Amino acid sequence: MKRISLNINGKPVSGSVEPRTHLADFLREGRDLTGTHLGCEHGVCGACTILVDGVPVRSCIAYAVACDGAKIVTIEGLDDDEITRELREAFKREHALQCGYCTPGMLVSARDLVVRSLDADEHDIRVAMSGNLCRCTGYVGIIKAIKSVIAARRARDIAAVAGGGRTMVGPAGSGHASAEPADGSPRRAAPAPPLQSASTGKSRLSVDPTWIPQVSFDQNFIVNYPRQQVWEMFGRVREVAACLPGASLIGEPTPEHVEGQIRVKVGPIAAEFRGQAEIERDESSYSGKITGAGNAIRSNSATRGVIGYRLLPARDGQSTEVAVTIGYTLTGMLAQFGRPSIVQDVAAQLTAAFAQNLEARLGGKTTADLSSGGGGLDAGSLIFSVVAGRLQELFRRLFGSRS
Ligand code: FES
Numbered sequence: 001m002k003r004i005s006l007n008i009n010g011k012p013v014s015g016s017v018e019p020r021t022h023l024a025d026f027l028r029e030g031r032d033l034t035g036t037h038l039g040c041e042h043g044v045c046g047a048c049t050i051l052v053d054g055v056p057v058r059s060c061i062a063y064a065v066a067c068d069g070a071k072i073v074t075i076e077g078l079d080d081d082e083i084t085r086e087l088r089e090a091f092k093r094e095h096a097l098q099c100g101y102c103t104p105g106m107l108v109s110a111r112d113l114v115v116r117s118l119d120a121d122e123h124d125i126r127v128a129m130s131g132n133l134c135r136c137t138g139y140v141g142i143i144k145a146i147k148s149v150i151a152a153r154r155a156r157d158i159a160a161v162a163g164g165g166r167t168m169v170g171p172a173g174s175g176h177a178s179a180e181p182a183d184g185s186p187r188r189a190a191p192a193p194p195l196q197s198a199s200t201g202k203s204r205l206s207v208d209p210t211w212i213p214q215v216s217f218d219q220n221f222i223v224n225y226p227r228q229q230v231w232e233m234f235g236r237v238r239e240v241a242a243c244l245p246g247a248s249l250i251g252e253p254t255p256e257h258v259e260g261q262i263r264v265k266v267g268p269i270a271a272e273f274r275g276q277a278e279i280e281r282d283e284s285s286y287s288g289k290i291t292g293a294g295n296a297i298r299s300n301s302a303t304r305g306v307i308g309y310r311l312l313p314a315r316d317g318q319s320t321e322v323a324v325t326i327g328y329t330l331t332g333m334l335a336q337f338g339r340p341s342i343v344q345d346v347a348a349q350l351t352a353a354f355a356q357n358l359e360a361r362l363g364g365k366t367t368a369d370l371s372s373g374g375g376g377l378d379a380g381s382l383i384f385s386v387v388a389g390r391l392q393e394l395f396r397r398l399f400g401s402r403s
């Protein structure tokens with residue numbers, strides 16, 4: 001992970017990124033700048049176009065680390081921009097959009113053309129916009145809209161800016177790394193790499209205090225047993241591990257330390273993560289923290305994560321609300337499946353299975369009675385069920401009123 005500082009839409013922003021993190025993911029995940037759309041993720045469709053140091057850039061093929069210190073403007077940052085407002089009105093007037101998926105990238109590229117083009121004719125506009133694909137409109141309205149904005153501005157004696165204000169040659173964002181982050185905070189040391197070996201028990205997990213998870217999110221669930229009973233159960237590491245689909249322990253855990261493995265299958269890729277974790281518990285606040293790291297040798301992937309939990313009384317003390325905060329970093333081959341939106345949905349399914357198993361266990365069931373205890377976690381099927389769930393919801397919304 002590397003700490004970077006950028007100026008995004010006029011505000012200093014810092015964050016930790018993997019070398020492989022592209023700028024679009026950095027903007028969309030965690031910063032919620034979802035106006036930057038992802039289409040092809042190959043630098044072909046232009047949906048992800050944003051301004052980096054004033055120059056249109058495909059954020060799906062720009063590495064976030066390469067833009068350290070750069071000034072970023074996304075479509076959200078152009079809300080009050082005069083040219084973009086004129087383009088929005090022209091796009092509306094000329095019916096230059098249908099689904100709108102390409103529109104943010106179109107507007108960013110079109111704005112650049114409006115700035116630098118003296119008097120573009122249709123051919124020039126088609127050539128200049130050829131890096132932005134639209135599957136809906138047929139382009140006619142888009143070309144007319146851009147042409148009308150250029151003509152209107154030149155008619156108002158607003159001159160074209162040669163080169164669109166570009167001041168340097170070379171990839172946008174490069175060469176802009178500042179000595180200090182844009183927010184003035186000191187740079188952090190790079191975090192230590194994940195654990196190399198987890199099976200001997202000789203090397204204990206050293207937790208780097210500067211490590212920041214790449215992704216964090218919350219999950220809550222209710223267990224229909226009183227808080228004290230759930231708290232005591234959470235202290236029995238072996239029983240808790242048995243409730244997690246695909247997980248098993250290596251050796252004998254202590255209340256503070258555990259080693260284990262979890263089998264994960266994502267599509268055609270099957271991985272077995274082995275690692276260790278440190279456990280902290282605070283009875284006065286009914287809260288705890290599990291900090292772990294592991295490697296999957298065969299898929300050359302590594303993960304580290306922290307799970308914090310707090311038990312809260314619910315339903316007049318008859319039940320317990322378990323509030324969980326999960327933070328993780330996933331690197332290597334499996335990282336491509338680590339997008340927060342997918343992982344959160346998978347985590348929701350996992351949590352549901354865990355909660356169900358926890359209740360069964362609290363109700364006196366044995367490990368053999370628990371679901372998916374030894375079969376391994378098939379994230380592929382979980383993702384499939386998530387997608388299926390989303391489709392069902394979509395169909396319900398579209399056709400529910402007619403059925
Ligand atoms: S998503 Fe970046 S060019 Fe298509």
Ligand code: FES
Nearest residue numbers: 098100102134136
């Ligand atoms: S309006 Fe749908 S892709 Fe362009």
